[in-house]
Amino acid sequence: EVQLQASGGGLVQAGGSLRLSCAASGFTFDDYAIGWFRQAPGKEREVVSCIRVSDGSTYYTIPVKGRFTISSDNAKNTVYLQMNSLAPEDTTVYYCAADRQWGSCLVGSGMDYWGKGTLVTVSS
Numbered sequence: 516e517v518q519l520q521a522s523g524g525g526l527v528q529a530g531g532s533l534r535l536s537c538a539a540s541g542f543t544f545d546d547y548a549i550g551w552f553r554q555a556p557g558k559e560r561e562v563v564s565c566i567r568v569s570d571g572s573t574y575y576t577i578p579v580k581g582r583f584t585i586s587s588d589n590a591k592n593t594v595y596l597q598m599n600s601l602a603p604e605d606t607t608v609y610y611c612a613a614d615r616q617w618g619s620c621l622v623g624s625g626m627d628y629w630g631k632g633t634l635v636t637v638s639s
Contacts, residue, residue: 583598603637
């Protein structure tokens, strides 16, 4: 059974940090791109960051560049999103997802597997 378990969300003050984790199981982790996505109420889903597990290639959407860092621990089949300098506009539910195609992650469409979200709330 494929599972993507996102965790690490919470309440933090503006300027603070959180680290999200996405624990994967049930598929060959090294063959996939893993992404973090977010969707605020009334807005379209947004690609936050992607990592291609096989070679560590990464992508960040412009609003999070320089603040967020995506990484993977292949021994633990886990992808992390370190979020620093958080701002109130980062408040929303964050989801992780996996797909064999790097391009799918970059556009946030057609991902093979999705996990349940974890809520990040940044207070001003």
